[in-house]
Amino acid sequence: MNQHQRKWLAIFLCMIVIMMMMPRPSLAKLPFDVRAKAAILIDAKTGKILYQKNAKESLPVASMSKMMTQYVILNQIKEKKLSWNDGYKAKKIDQLLSTKPGLSNIPLYQGEEYTLKELYDSMMMVSANASSRALGEMAGKTDQQFIQMMNETAKQLKLSDSHFVNTSGLNNKDIHPYEVKGTNPEDENHMSAKDLALLAYHLTKEFPNELAIETTKKKVFHITDTQVIEMVNTNEMLPGGKYPYEGILGMKTGMNEAAGHGFTSHAKRGDKELISVVIGAETKEGKPSSKARFMETKKLLDYGFKQWECKRVNPADYVQQPNIEKGKQETVAIATTDQSCIMIPKTTDQPIKGKLHLKEENMVAPIEKGQKLGTMELTGPTEQYLTTELKKQATIDIIAKEAVEKENWFILLWKSIF
Structure with a gap:
């Protein structure tokens, strides 16, 4: 094998390695086929x-x-x-x-x-x-x-x-x-x-x-x-x-x-x-x-x-805690009002994600414990429903798990300057 052939072989092998390392689109795989x-x-x-x-x-x-x-x-x-x-x-x-x-x-x-x-x-x-x-x-x-x-x-x-x-x-x-x-x-x-x-x-x-x-x-x-x-x-x-x-x-x-x-x-x-x-x-x-x-x-x-599995939802597993403006803390822990369980696949190659829909674009303190902050919907290939109405019903109410007090005016002023 001459130098020119070795060069092209090396390039070919490199391309194969790169293609193998490239992320592949994850497809929802059927667990079996019903005859x-x-x-x-x-x-x-x-x-x-x-x-x-x-x-x-x-x-x-x-x-x-x-x-x-x-x-x-x-x-x-x-x-x-x-x-x-x-x-x-x-x-x-x-x-x-x-x-x-x-x-x-x-x-x-x-x-x-x-x-x-x-x-x-x-x-x-x-x-x-x-x-x-x-x-x-x-x-x-x-x-x-x-x-x-x-x-x-x-x-x-x-x-x-x-x-x-x-x-x-x-x-x-x-x-x-x-x-x-x-x-x-x-x-x-x-x-x-x-x-x-x-x-x-x-x-x-x-x-x-x-x-x-x-x-x-x-x-x-x-x-x-x-x-x-x-x-x-x-x-x-x-x-x-x-x-x-x-x-x-x-x-x-x-x-x-x-x-x-x-x-x-x-x-x-x-x-x-x-x-x-x-x-x-x-x-x-x-x-x-x-x-x-x-x-x-x-x-x-x-x-x-x-x-x-029928699993109780912990919103923290799917979405980040909402940011709070003018509060003594910058985020608030969240919980759900509904304690019923939802069907989740035990194993999947496409993880379930969450989407948080806040009642207000900017959440401002004070926030009361138990206050409704918005809703959460689960997204992904496993989140399909018979109708759009049933999909809407599947959204989960999100509430504040704790109270967030409003920061005093002096600290707010200080933060606005510095």
């Missing part, structure tokens, strides 16, 4: 996103869309437009839909009477399609009006990637000729994983007591006065199911050809409460599978419970 078309995991208390995959993609979700039927019905009860004891006499359409082979159903025979509570329980436990249609008629008087109520509610809740054409989540071709007038003959309900998580968030926040049926493994349904059927919850993660999971509370399964197998779950352990959504779960071989939706849900929930 599904789309998935999301959130903190159920705040709507904070802990994991997401294709979360904004609007997809067929099958019976998980019954959660919107559920939400509208529960709102009608809250507004006293309906009650749990209201009766419903089954129609011919209910009998035809509920006895059609291949559909998730509890038989509703024409002329038989059922209570709203019975229909609601069968919809949530075993995804009864005719029961969801009957509930829609009870609330909206007609199928068409109830579908309009569902879509209007979606707009109110800011479910921007959702559209409903029936109460059940079936493809319209499966319920032909009973599809809602004005809808596409081959259309079906579409939602994104993020929208499902947001809907689940509202359900758990607004109707915590009404969700108890989702934890019931078995219950009897009276088809007639003399004929009963045992309903077995489709949620196999409940105690007694095939894949029991500690802390599971609900919520809804879904499955059809277009949607694949999906599950929206709600679970709680200690001070952590999570909501997960899986749409179109698959096996390692890439095949749709009922078991896969529960295994992928377990993967999400395990990640949330094991890799995140």
Whole structure:
């Protein structure tokens, strides 16, 4: 090797060393991959996103869309437009839909009477399609009006990637000729994983007591006065199911050809409460599978419970103490008014930072102990929320941990001169 070649080799090696030493952009790394078309995991208390995959993609979700039927019905009860004891006499359409082979159903025979509570329980436990249609008629008087109520509610809740054409989540071709007038003959309900998580968030926040049926493994349904059927919850993660999971509370399964197998779950352990959504779960071989939706849900929930911690916030860990003008000390120690914990990842390659928003640009003494100084928001790739409103709610009030007295006039004068 001649001198010229050695020179260029040295330059080349130096460039490699320099490139290796240069700071690299830190990218948020996913802890794992969920085998599904789309998935999301959130903190159920705040709507904070802990994991997401294709979360904004609007997809067929099958019976998980019954959660919107559920939400509208529960709102009608809250507004006293309906009650749990209201009766419903089954129609011919209910009998035809509920006895059609291949559909998730509890038989509703024409002329038989059922209570709203019975229909609601069968919809949530075993995804009864005719029961969801009957509930829609009870609330909206007609199928068409109830579908309009569902879509209007979606707009109110800011479910921007959702559209409903029936109460059940079936493809319209499966319920032909009973599809809602004005809808596409081959259309079906579409939602994104993020929208499902947001809907689940509202359900758990607004109707915590009404969700108890989702934890019931078995219950009897009276088809007639003399004929009963045992309903077995489709949620196999409940105690007694095939894949029991500690802390599971609900919520809804879904499955059809277009949607694949999906599950929206709600679970709680200690001070952590999570909501997960899986749409179109698959096996390692890439095949749709009922078991896969529960295994992928377990993967999400395990990640949330094991890799995140509910931690009380010490603002001093994230922001500097505010400067104080004309005080006997130049800074003031700070604390929070809220003693609740927030979800923080146990390990991350991108540290969480804080941003302090003071009520006044210049804080001037005297400052009283407990005086509100402003708010703090946490920033960084892990600080994502379902909506901007929930992000705003996540800001933390900051108060003075101590009093700061005003300096006497002589010292202030002295400081201004020197």
